[in-house]
Structure formats: structure tokens, C-alpha cells
Amino acid sequence: MSLQAGIVGLPNVGKSTLFNAVSSSAKAQASNYRFCTIEPNVGLVDVPDERLQKLAELVHPDRIVPTQIEIVDIAGLVRGASKGEGLGNKFLGNIREVDAIIHVIRCFEDENILREEGAINPVSDKEIIDTELQLKDLESVEKKLQRTEKMAKADPKMKAELEVLLRCKTHLEQGKSIRSLDLSKEERNAIADLFLLTEKPVLYVANVDEASMHTGNKYSEALVASVTGENAEVIIMNNSIEAQIAEMENKEDQQMFMEEYGMTEPALNRLIRMAYHLLNLNTYFTAGVQEVRAWTIGKGWKAPQAAGVIHTDFEKGFIKAEVISYEDYITYGSEAACRDAGKLRIEGKEYIVKDGDVMHFRFNV
Numbered sequence: 001m002s003l004q005a006g007i008v009g010l011p012n013v014g015k016s017t018l019f020n021a022v023s024s025s026a027k028a029q030a031s032n033y034r035f036c037t038i039e040p041n042v043g044l045v046d047v048p049d050e051r052l053q054k055l056a057e058l059v060h061p062d063r064i065v066p067t068q069i070e071i072v073d074i075a076g077l078v079r080g081a082s083k084g085e086g087l088g089n090k091f092l093g094n095i096r097e098v099d100a101i102i103h104v105i106r107c108f109e110d111e112n113i114l115r116e117e118g119a120i121n122p123v124s125d126k127e128i129i130d131t132e133l134q135l136k137d138l139e140s141v142e143k144k145l146q147r148t149e150k151m152a153k154a155d156p157k158m159k160a161e162l163e164v165l166l167r168c169k170t171h172l173e174q175g176k177s178i179r180s181l182d183l184s185k186e187e188r189n190a191i192a193d194l195f196l197l198t199e200k201p202v203l204y205v206a207n208v209d210e211a212s213m214h215t216g217n218k219y220s221e222a223l224v225a226s227v228t229g230e231n232a233e234v235i236i237m238n239n240s241i242e243a244q245i246a247e248m249e250n251k252e253d254q255q256m257f258m259e260e261y262g263m264t265e266p267a268l269n270r271l272i273r274m275a276y277h278l279l280n281l282n283t284y285f286t287a288g289v290q291e292v293r294a295w296t297i298g299k300g301w302k303a304p305q306a307a308g309v310i311h312t313d314f315e316k317g318f319i320k321a322e323v324i325s326y327e328d329y330i331t332y333g334s335e336a337a338c339r340d341a342g343k344l345r346i347e348g349k350e351y352i353v354k355d356g357d358v359m360h361f362r363f364n365v
């Protein structure tokens with residue numbers, strides 16, 4: 001199961017344009033670039049990682065396999081969504097299922113593109129969506145609070161949980177999102193079963209006009225200012241341009257088009273990398289003549305758990321891992337050279353895998 005990031009926002013802000021850019025960019029890439037539409041609005045996309053190419057240049061494998069994430073295009077939310085307005089319950093349900101949120105905000109002017117909320121106002125747009133998500137979360141918190149209050153009377157151990165819920169309630173009532181609430185790991189665990197919408201990590205996309213692609217504009221500046229302190233990031237891009245780049249089948253045309261706009265790579269690549277980090281993921285590599293491949297793991301995972309991503313047998317029968325750091329692999333140029341230089345380490349069950357490790361597992365079934 002790959003992790004999912006869901007695209008949300010008000011109607012007509014450029015969500016589907018972004019989704020199309022993601023999906024056609026995947027289709028237009030080299031042959032091993034895999035994209036499949038699981039449903040019309042769900043796409044599986046490769047995570048661009050230049051380390052994979054660098055390793056492949058040294059190993060010359062038969063194939064290169066990047067790691068992937070799923071992107072979901074969720075239909076536009078409107079004011080009142082938390083009360084069921086505009087199929088709100090269905091769309092909020094879709095958001096509950098994703099691991100991270102990509103929130104698209106309109107930062108371009110265009111009279112031809114309908115907008116129900118009057119003049120362009122990214123800060124208020126963001127607030128409309130945030131409010132709906134917060135109201136929905138408040139509903140979940142209050143429901144659990146009722147049950148917990150009763151239980152806490154009989155069981156003093158429930159008091160800590162009650163505290164956390166009360167803090168969440170106050171925070172939400174102040175119009176703030178749970179991701180900005182300072183909670184310990186235990187406290188987060190106490191509310192994990194609620195799958196709160198505003199606890200999910202978020203990346204804001206300031207969808208700007210052509211002229212502001214590199215610099216941003218007054219709208220994106222206002223957005224950046226309003227996000228400060230929220231524990232979230234903003235990416236400035238033009239979704240239409242990204243879709244145009246992605247739809248070009250010829251790589252040279254694509255290159256020329258990007259040069260014209262002064263771009264060195266599609267902003268989309270940056271977005272996907274940011275989403276990947278947002279999901280709190282790390283990558284390790286396996287490098288053999290058959291394939292050089294990237295694997296996704298969570299931060300802080302130990303070697304056996306990481307091995308389990310390849311195959312459950314690797315985890316069950318884990319003995320040792322041979323590990324070379326990415327930097328050493330590139331510096332010395334091969335596994336053999338790393339071994340000779342004493343850069344190949346043998347690690348055991350407690351080893352915490354680092355981003356970029358090149359791994360080889362020894363196991364026994």
C-alpha cells in the first residue's frame with residue numbers, strides 16, 4: 001500500500017489541473033515511469049529522486065524502479081461542507097482516508113474563471129476550508145469527549161485522555177488546526193483513533209499567474225504570511241503551466257518550453273518531493289545488476305521492518321543488513337570498492353535505517 005496525498009480546495013481553484021499535470025507527467029516520462037489510474041481521480045506517481053539515477057549510472061542495472069505515492073483529486077469543498085453542503089460529507093470522508101493534504105489556493109486573476117467567493121482572497125479561501133475541517137473535527141472530538149467524560153468518572157486513568165480531548169476542543173474552537181497544537185507522542189496516540197482532518201500534514205499550493213511563477217505575487221505573499229506558525233509549507237507554482245509541460249510528449253519540446261519560462265525542472269517534481277517529506281517518509285535503496293530500486297519506509301524504522309517492505313520473509317527471517325551510505329557508494333563507485341575501503345557496515349536488528357542507505361539483507365526462511 002502506498003501512501004496517499006489528497007488534493008483539496010474550493011471549487012475552480014486548479015485542483016484537477018494539478019492532478020492532470022501529475023498524471024500526464026507520469027505517463028510522458030521514460031518507459032519505466034509507471035502511472036496507473038486506480039480510479040478516475042486516483043493516480044499512482046513516481047517520486048523523482050536523482051540519487052536513483054546516480055546509483056544506476058554506477059551499477060548499470062536492467063531497470064530502475066522509483067518509489068511511488070498516490071495522489072487523489074478530491075472534488076471542491078464549499079462553505080457548509082461540514083454540515084453536508086455540496087456533498088460535503090462524502091468529500092470530507094475522502095479527506096479522512098488520505099495521509100496528507102495538498103491544499104490548492106487560487107492566487108491568479110482571471111475573470112473568465114468563475115469564482116463564487118468574490119474578489120481573489122487566498123487568506124479567506126484558506127480559512128473557509130480550514131473552518132469546515134475544524135468543524136468536522138470538533139464534531140468528532142465532542143462525540144468522544146462525551147464518552148470519555150463518563151468513563152473518567154469511574155476510571156481515573158482516563159483523566160489524561162480527557163485532558164487531551166479538552167485541549168483539542170479549545171484549540172479547534174479558537175479556529176486553529178490540530179497540527180499546530182503542541183502534543184506529546186502519547187497525547188497524539190490518545191486521539192489517533194479519531195483520524196482528525198486538521199491533524200494531517202498539509203502543503204499549500206499557491207496557484208499563481210504566469211508572470212508570478214518564480215517570484216510569487218501579493219496573493220501568495222498574503223498566503224505565506226497567514227500560514228506562518230502553522231507547521232506547514234507553501235509551494236508557489238502555476239498549475240496550468242505544469243499541466244502544459246506534463247502533456248508534452250517530446251522531452252526536447254518540454255525542455256525548450258521550460259527554458260522559455262526560466263525553469264530548470266517542473267515545479268511538480270518539487271511538489272511531489274515535498275509531499276513525500278510531508279508524509280514523513282525516508283527512502284533506502286537496493287542496488288543490483290537486475291534493478292536499482294528505491295523503497296519507502298517511515299522515519300525511525302529499524303532494519304527488519306525496512307526489510308519487510310521488500311518481502312515479509314525478509315522481516316521474519318532477518319539476520320543482518322549490509323549497509324553502505326549513499327555518499328560512500330557514490331564516492332567509492334561500487335559495492336566492492338566500499339567493502340575494500342571498510343565502508344560496508346554489518347548492522348543488526350536494532351539498526352535505524354537512514355535516508356539514502358544502500359542496503360542488502362541477509363535472511364533465513
Ligand SMILES: Nc1ncnc2c1ncn2[C@@H]1O[C@H](COP(=O)(O)OP(=O)(O)OP(=O)(O)O)[C@@H](O)[C@H]1O
Nearest residue numbers: 011012013014015016017076108207208238239240
Ligand atoms: N494558474 C492558473 N492560471 C490561470 N488559469 C488557471 C490556473 N490554474 C488553473 N486554471 C484554470 O482554472 C480553471 C479551473 O481549474 P480546475 O478544473 O483545475 O479546478 P478545480 O479546482 O478542479 O475545480 P472543481 O472544484 O470544480 O473540480 C480551468 O479552466 C483551469 O485551466
Ligand SMILES: [Mg+2]
Nearest residue numbers: 015016075076
Ligand atoms: Mg476538479
